[in-house]
Amino acid sequence: MSTVTANRKPVHLAVYDTFADWETGHTTAYLARAGYEIRTVGPTRAPVTSIGGLRVEPDLALDDVEPQESALLILPGADLWDAGDDLAPFARRARAFLDAGTPVAAICGATAGLAREGLLDDRDHTSAVSFYLAATAYKGAERYVDTDAVTDGNLVTAGPTEPVAFAREVFRLLGVYDGEVLDAWYRLHHDSDAEAFAVLQQAAR
Known part of the structure; x- marks a missing residue:
């Protein structure tokens, strides 16, 4: 079932307070089954707590993650994406990943973070609804696609109700299935x- 090679790089899962733990479960579970190491990345190494109350101690701090050492950066939704600029560094790191040709997958509120960073201005994308992203005042509204999940180049986006479609696009992009x-x-x-x-x-x- 898997077409990935043996010497694969790890997948990095961003974790931060209020991250939506259900949105990436299918993705990380089946990537792990395919042989990918899943490494969690927090703002620092300090523990964070998900919306569901799960306490996670990150494997790495964001500043320690380099695109060339990663197979993929996954950005889950979180209340914090819409509550200020605390998570803006993750969107900036996503830019570095995409610039380096390393894939990024964002779901739910993380898509708004990417919109604010300008990363959806020139890429096809989706989210919860179009007016959610429009509220960020980004310039990519014409590239919005009203569907479950979208892949454009090395970027996957999905809305909060589509964790399975999100996983499907990641698996397709990485050649897992x-x-x-x-x-x-x-x-x-x-x-x-x-x-x-x-x-x-x-x-x-």
Whole structure:
């Protein structure tokens, strides 16, 4: 099922106070199953607490993460994205990743953070709803796509109700699953399609 190579770089998952722990669970779980190391990245190494009350001690501080040492930066939503500039450094680091050709995947409020940073001005993207991003006064409204998740180059975006579609786009981008296997994974987890499970079982053999 997996087409990734053995010598892969780790995936970095951003964590910060009020991060939405449910939005990236499918993504990180199946990346880990595919052999990726998942490393958490906080503003510092100090513990943070998710919306769901999970206390996480980050593996790394944001300043210690370099794009060339990463396979992907994942930015989950958080109340803090809309409560000030505390998370702006994560959006700036996302710019550095994209400039270096390293993928970034943002969901929910993180898409607004990228919009404020100007990273959605020239890329197709999506979010919760178009007027949510319009409130950031960004210049990319014409590139907004009203769908579950969007990939443009090395950037994946999704709205808060689409964690499975978000994962699908990440898997496609990194080459973890493709073709009918990727479609079956999505149908199983999004639509509870029992027939899709048989496709995944066959691929696993």
